[in-house]
Amino acid sequence: MKKILIAYHSRSGTTEKMANYLAEGIRIAGNDVEIANISTIKKADQLAGFDGLIFGCPTYHKDMTGGMKQFLFVAERANLLGKIGGAFGSHTHSGEAAPMVFDTMLHVFKMDMIDLGPLNMTEAQMETDEGTKACQQYAKALCEKFS
Numbered sequence: 001m002k003k004i005l006i007a008y009h010s011r012s013g014t015t016e017k018m019a020n021y022l023a024e025g026i027r028i029a030g031n032d033v034e035i036a037n038i039s040t041i042k043k044a045d046q047l048a049g050f051d052g053l054i055f056g057c058p059t060y061h062k063d064m065t066g067g068m069k070q071f072l073f074v075a076e077r078a079n080l081l082g083k084i085g086g087a088f089g090s091h092t093h094s095g096e097a098a099p100m101v102f103d104t105m106l107h108v109f110k111m112d113m114i115d116l117g118p119l120n121m122t123e124a125q126m127e128t129d130e131g132t133k134a135c136q137q138y139a140k141a142l143c144e145k146f147s
Contacts, residue, residue: 002031002146003049007075008056009038009067014090014123015058021132022054022088022119025139031146038067044077052084052142053111055101059091064100072104085111086142088119088135095120114142 004026010016019035026033034050047053055075057068064072085105089098098118106113119138125131 002051002143004031004033004052004054004142005047005050006033006035006054006056007038007041007047007071008035008088009058009065009071010056011058011060011065012123014126015056015088017126018088018090018119018121018135019056021135022056022139025136026143028136029140029143031143038071041071041074044074044079047075047078047080050083051146052086053080053105054086054088054139054142055105056088057097057101058089059095059097062094062096064097068097068101072101076109080105080109080111083109083111084114084142084145085109086114086116086119086138088121088138090121090123090126092123095122112145114138114145116141
């Protein structure tokens, strides 16, 4: 059983909802998961002990939130080299944040990122069964990287 952290920031609750659906998918795949709002993670050592990490952020004014930018500076000090990772986010119309987080994890942190790229969904999609399933399937695909 692997231990995975889902660390997220949410403005309207949609990205938090995605985090919870991702956690369901991880549990269904037989792994342990911890969910944390990025505001509770202040030190790099809080990211230690996880086999995989998934970071989530909504798009706000075509960018990541300021809180996520600060969190990524903390995460950079955690030496996540080679860790399995994924990124997700919600948006109303443009969706830039999830790919930015994904690229940071891949190119700056040098993590082993899920081949599907970032999970990036509109808030409207998250109100459907397909949104729920997409989150669970993304989590399952991430867990398959441990095989």
